[in-house]
Amino acid sequence: MNNFKHFILILAAFIATACTDSNKAYVRKAVRIMDKEGLFAEGPQWDTAKAEALAAAPATLEEAHRVVEAALKVAGGKHSFLQDAATVTQNATSEDWPAPQVSFQDDGIAIIKLPPFSGNSEEGVKYANAVLDALPADAPLKGAVIDLRDNRGGNMYPMIAAVHRFISDEEVIRFRTRKRTQWVMLDNAVQIAGIARQPHIDCPVAVLTDEWTGSSGEVVLISFRGLEGVRVFGVPTAGYASSNKPFPMPDGSSLVLTTGCDVARTGEAFCDDPIAPDVSTETPLEDALAWLRSL
Numbered sequence: 001m002n003n004f005k006h007f008i009l010i011l012a013a014f015i016a017t018a019c020t021d022s023n024k025a026y027v028r029k030a031v032r033i034m035d036k037e038g039l040f041a042e043g044p045q046w047d048t049a050k051a052e053a054l055a056a057a058p059a060t061l062e063e064a065h066r067v068v069e070a071a072l073k074v075a076g077g078k079h080s081f082l083q084d085a086a087t088v089t090q091n092a093t094s095e096d097w098p099a100p101q102v103s104f105q106d107d108g109i110a111i112i113k114l115p116p117f118s119g120n121s122e123e124g125v126k127y128a129n130a131v132l133d134a135l136p137a138d139a140p141l142k143g144a145v146i147d148l149r150d151n152r153g154g155n156m157y158p159m160i161a162a163v164h165r166f167i168s169d170e171e172v173i174r175f176r177t178r179k180r181t182q183w184v185m186l187d188n189a190v191q192i193a194g195i196a197r198q199p200h201i202d203c204p205v206a207v208l209t210d211e212w213t214g215s216s217g218e219v220v221l222i223s224f225r226g227l228e229g230v231r232v233f234g235v236p237t238a239g240y241a242s243s244n245k246p247f248p249m250p251d252g253s254s255l256v257l258t259t260g261c262d263v264a265r266t267g268e269a270f271c272d273d274p275i276a277p278d279v280s281t282e283t284p285l286e287d288a289l290a291w292l293r294s295l
Helices: 002-037 044-055 061-075 085-092 121-132 156-162 186-192 216-223 284-294
Strands: 081-083 101-104 109-113 143-147 171-176 181-185 205-209 230-234 242-248 254-263
Touching (some): 002 061, 002 254, 109 284, 143 284, 171 216, 181 186, 205 284, 216 254, 230 284
Parallel strands (some): 143 205
């Protein structure tokens, strides 16, 4: 019996060591990704956070997650997070995402409500076409209101594709990482969304924002920045104007890391700071319509 108990103790110690090694390997993998790709993974603050993460000896996977999350906030800032395996699986399956809504005023002003979106490719096409199919083929518009209030982000490409007819410049946005700058052009964005490019609609555009406009919602906002005949109404955005990249982890979770800041065609760089509107107002739709009707 004593030999059996001794064997059990040895086996338990072996399992505990193996689990600790596995959890440390999880942390090391996450740190390697952050060290290579994280927008803020350089300098003394990151050196300290990196050393603390690598020195940790998490006894459980949950502890390893907490170690990684602490390092993430340094390497990627507030827009980075660890997405659990269940959420990753849920986002990969089909869901009923709210479709954009398009309505028209009697004087020919289109009001386009763009909700957040994180569905699959097929749903992304439906999302974009919900706007494109509603727009008149030939009849001119007096103006358009693009309502980004409560748009907390998701996949930017269906959103850009949905309103691409109002974007008059081929350059949409740039993403600047620690090492390089990537340009996103209109043709490319529409193609990625699975949509056929459609003719430009030449009319003034009002964009509406609120404190919940974030991430890809802010990308859509930035895609109109610097264009002639565009004015933004509302309150400052959420301040998540940065590009994220998901990295799969061994337990099925995903390391969602901020790898770059958003740069407008004007050269302005945005990241963790809210983007102020041109017109600060608590009645953005009413003020936007009044502006469009005054032109």
